[in-house]
Amino acid sequence: MNVTRLAVPAVLFGDETLNGVIESVFRADDSLGAVLVLGTLRPDTVGLVDRGRFLAFLCGRLGHGRALYSGRPISSFEPPLALVVHRSATVVEAAVRATARGDDEANDPVVVALVNGFGLVPVSSLFKSVTEQLVTPSCCARSAPFVNARRATENRRR
Secondary structure: OEHHHHOEEOOEEEOOOEHHHHHHHHHHOOOOOEEEEEOOOOOOOEEEEEHHHHHHHHHOOOOOHHHHHOOOEHHHHOOOEOOEEEOOOEHHHHHHHHHOOOHHHOOOOEEEEEOOEEEEEOHHHHHHHHHHHHOOHHHHHHHHHHHHHHHHHHHHHO
């Protein structure tokens, strides 16, 4: 299965976008977990701004970071480079590359370079898809008697 089937369109910003603008986008959409930052100094780079890390950054150590950082560009946040895979990559290839990352980036979505922009694939969607590919119908059929026997035992206990 191709990884593009799991990708959702990414929200893109330039690296000179102000932190306050990105914060307002996160606050306007609760389902948005990450946005991408395209570099102007290095156009070949794609930074990933994770919602949780970014909002923690804005809070600052002493709680007044929003006042300090809202007017600064997102480049002051120094977003980490995103894991970018080509649109022709399989789900398994993307999952293998995602698991090879460090612990800090383990839950970051994978970025898919599409024909017209970028897409994001949550790591959980990757692993779910890989699992579905590995589980065959015959495997499920063999486990059905066990599941039915367990349910019967639970019903007798009630």
